[in-house]
Amino acid sequence: MCGITGWLSYDQNLEHQREVLQKMTETMALRGPDAHGLWIDGPAAVGHCRLSVIDLEGGRQPMVEKLDSQKDVAVITYSGEVYNFKELREELKAEGYHFNTSSDTEVVLKAYVAWGEDFVYKLNGMFAFAIWDVRTQEMILIRDRLGIKPLYYYRTHDGVIFGSEPKAILANPLVPRRVTAQGLRGILQMVRVPGYAVFAGMREVMPGEIVRINRQGIVNRHYWRLEARKHEDNLEDTIKNTRALLDDILARQIIADVPLCSLLSGGLDSSIITSLASKKLLESGKGNINSFSVDFIDHGAEFVSDDIRGTRDAPFVKDLAEHVHTNHRDVVLDSRELAGPVLRTKVIHAMDMAIVNGDMYPSLYCLFEEVKRHSTVALSGEGADEIFGGYKWFHDEDAVSGKGYPWMNLSSRKFFEGKSLLKRDLLEKLDLENFIKKDYERALSEVPILPGESVENHRMRQIVYLHVTRFLCILLDRKDRMSMAVGLEVRVPFLDHRLVEYVYNIPWDMKTFDGREKSILRAAGRDLLPNSIVERVKCPYPSTQDPAYEIELRAALAKIMEDEKAPVRPLLDDKAVKETLAREVGVSSLPYDRIAMDLVVYLNSWLVDYNVTLDLDEREN
Template sequence: MRRGVVEMCGISGWVDFDRDLGQARGVAQAMTDTMACRGPDDEGLWLAPHAALGHRRLAVIDIEGGRQPMVAEEDGRPLAVLTYSGEVYNFRELRAELAARGHRFRTRSDTEVVLRAYLEWGDDLAARLNGMFAFAIWDTRRAELLLVRDRMGIKPLYYRPTPAGVLFGSEPKAILANPLAQPPVVDADGLRELLALVKTPEHGIYRGMYEVRPGQLVRVSRQGLSRRRYWRLESREHTDDLDTTVRTVRGLLDDIVGRQLISDVPLCSLLSGGLDSSAVTALAAKALRERGAGRIRSFAVDFAGYSDNFEPDEMRGTPDAPYVHDVVRHIGPDHTDIVLDSADLMDPAARAAVLRARDLPIGVSDMDVSLYLLFHAIRGHSTVALSGESADEVFGGYRWFHDPEAVGADTFPWLATPGIARYGGLGALLDESLLRKLDLPGYRAESYRQALAEVPRLPGESGLERRMREIGYLHLTRFVQILLDRKDRMSMAVGLEVRVPFCDHRLVEYVFNTPWAMKTFDGYEKSLLRAASADVLPRSVLERRKSPYPSTQDPSYERALRVETARLLDRGDMAVAPLIDLEKARAALVLPAGPGGPLGSRAALEGLLQFNAWLEEYGARIEI
């Protein structure tokens, strides 16, 4: 593997133009401490009269030189200070360009390249970066803060304006550690966002809190706060023929995977036996062989007895394990299966860790817990993992892309799909009067209208091609955020960096503008990806239909869930009680398993337990 730098970290900060933050070390430290899981190896604080920047670091190389917050100085006085999370894959090219412009470097880190790029190009630096990143720069010359997030939103970044400045952090917990953000309140719109299974750009769920939108800059000065998009999807005419398109996709993938293999620490691949993760694993294995760098390590999650007792449902037609092992035989990685059972999934410590990682009750518990446990096991062997996440959004892989009813529905297509719609969680148990107040159908409809209004149109495009451009845009700006956020939180909770090659903006832009007819030319989903990786994959994987991340089918898990829920309902001090219909909740305990069980009643029970735990741990107030 080529020598490089990994800076997967957690950042936090506070800007206040009305007080001396040099005297606020305790609060700034508390904010930074909440990010310890994201950066377990080192920490740093930088304090000035009106700015406090914090950093927690996952150190890999150049431990002293790459420490943060990093300060750029001239004649002994600070020019700009950076707290940075992420990785810039083209930092070598940028470093050479900056050196030719007279910049001198003290370290080998991509962090210093980002800082120097700001000094050279100001906020135009963002458009020059290829990677996943979220960072804050305090410009001491202008007394201004700049917040920047990568184009696809791989790395999270939140902020909360205050009367005299702003609070920010990689996760809400960093902001909530500041007394100015207490008590945490979720109002009607926040509750709608939690329950509606939509992802509204910039919505932070907690009242007064926002996310930096993917591809967005946020600037804070004495004059106030401003936002600017430095990147968004654009529609362009696609002029390449099919063969050229397939070759271009493969060329991009080879370059992307090659760049993302840069690491000085143990690196691995997540392997599910699906087309996406198998393609990434196979291309990574090929690149490493060509470099003489040995075999790729790979890891897969499985449940005890899952393959032997698997029953197809409306979401999953096949278990993963047989396909995983076909890939292992075909490309020869150093492979490990991480096998979990129901006791693992119900482990209170693991479930609490998942909630703390999420900061909100927005997950599907067994799938979040299994992903967390998978990452926890991997972290004992590797620090960096490549993932196949986001290929479905880029190439059109989900079943509803190919379901005429879902495609034609006047809503987000995933909401028109029964298997997904049943993941309503707590929403199924809410009190009827509260449901009427929230009007979730109306909220979803308005969110859908807003998303459609953003779609970049191509002149002359009509019919199915026009509609599939819309659906592609909805997934690349809404649905993908749900999954990227989940993967980031579960991995960074154990200090594991997960890279997502399919989110490289060059690939996203190219495939977004490829006609739907090309994306489905072979009669399967993700035709372009299949054709581009056909030479490195076994036939069984190339012919496999899409199967989402696995959810346990073990009846003992559902029984344990019902026991836990019954205990909660028997308590007289249940925090979630004012929001739910107790009769509905008790009825959910006795609904039969099977169709509508795991995805219906089970999801409701999961949501009830998770929501109650969040209210108790975070002390959040629900104000409707």
């Protein structure tokens, strides 16, 4: 994936700001290690760092469309993949357009010139891009339907500054590194309020949104939302259609001019993706697929099952790799390193913020670093749990009937609660419960209604909606940032919008026809898998249980407590921290016990590294 950035400033000639623009573009260098480019014309400038995937030579950016090869018409800075670019190219050719490259970027740019803003309805893929329309002197920012690729912006008095990640925007001296209570709430909760970015004044282009900026101001428009439609197919056809969609999606998503692999957990989702991709690659004469999985040193002997992780991945990974004949590599990580300062700094710089859920971020980072040595593109099973209903809380009566986000309604909420070491009065001031309650009510009011739907099916429609709009985005951001920090593109076939729309509308009683999680998906992919994986109960991305992680983390926390000037200190409940540090080592080696320590240590490093000003009394809309 690439990194994009840009600045629109109607009151100046940005040629005089070349140095700032270069700095903004350089912040994206890890996302796009293969080529850099900057285009400036009066009030508009766009920068690009490229991870070359399609047409390695021809797809350089920013790319300019000229009229009669002379006058500039539009310029694009684009990240992502449009998986139907070959069909769109043919359509455009039939309309008289000529192509200079075989890149997807040129197709997207010409499609805009040919069809205007609504061309976006025709795109199938994951993307975030900006187009400066020279004719109308307008900038448009567009993000894919599910928000797989990121895009942020900051409004100025005479335009906008934007970038794939906040760091590109923060590199512009006009943008303060200030975080208000609203921003801090965004970090502390396992709920993403759509549109919010952590830094004051910054917004994200929402999934499925177009942001148009011109001299009159900013206009936001949603071109896509989940819609309720009557599901007309019987069970047999539903399974067949799901499979046909998956076949089509994988045939498209294995296309790349660079090496491709899969991220294999031995669970249902990534095993189906790996197996289908392997079939398609073999059919097109490309040989066996490469697959990668992550594990921890000594995880085998020491593994203890908990509320959400019942089994280790390793034996199932082996079963699938043998079944499909993948070229498989296990990436085995050292838990002490995962909690160390080197990786912490890398994670914070990739995320631009502190994180909840400690070791998953550094372990993904290390996995991707190793994958990148062999591949430039990886396929992942992300998204299936949200649309097919994989998480435990989809199937728990209390979680489903409770008032609030279902993942916060179960005992498993402890996996997301990292606030126990923060001061009471800080938490009161942030009033997280009320904040969450309001967003929950807003989310419910957005859920589309299908006339005549049963109360039970409607409730499950709400729950899928909550996951797609408030939960999935957190996981997608994590995947994007951790992979892009090492220049690896991760594709997520389950989030093809046609599949999401289809599966979203399968009534819940059909979705769980055999009484299990992800029944439709299991039935649609059964023939691709060994029985052990068909029968395996869902188990999330692994987390280390090695006390070495906790020991390293405690050392970092103890160091913070020795430093009166550590910026996180005013936020801490010192008594609670001391009690935690006094506990026997090993008592808190399970992920949910460590999460509060992780949060404090990450918060402190972020406040230091990003030189953040916390303005908790300031209100932000």
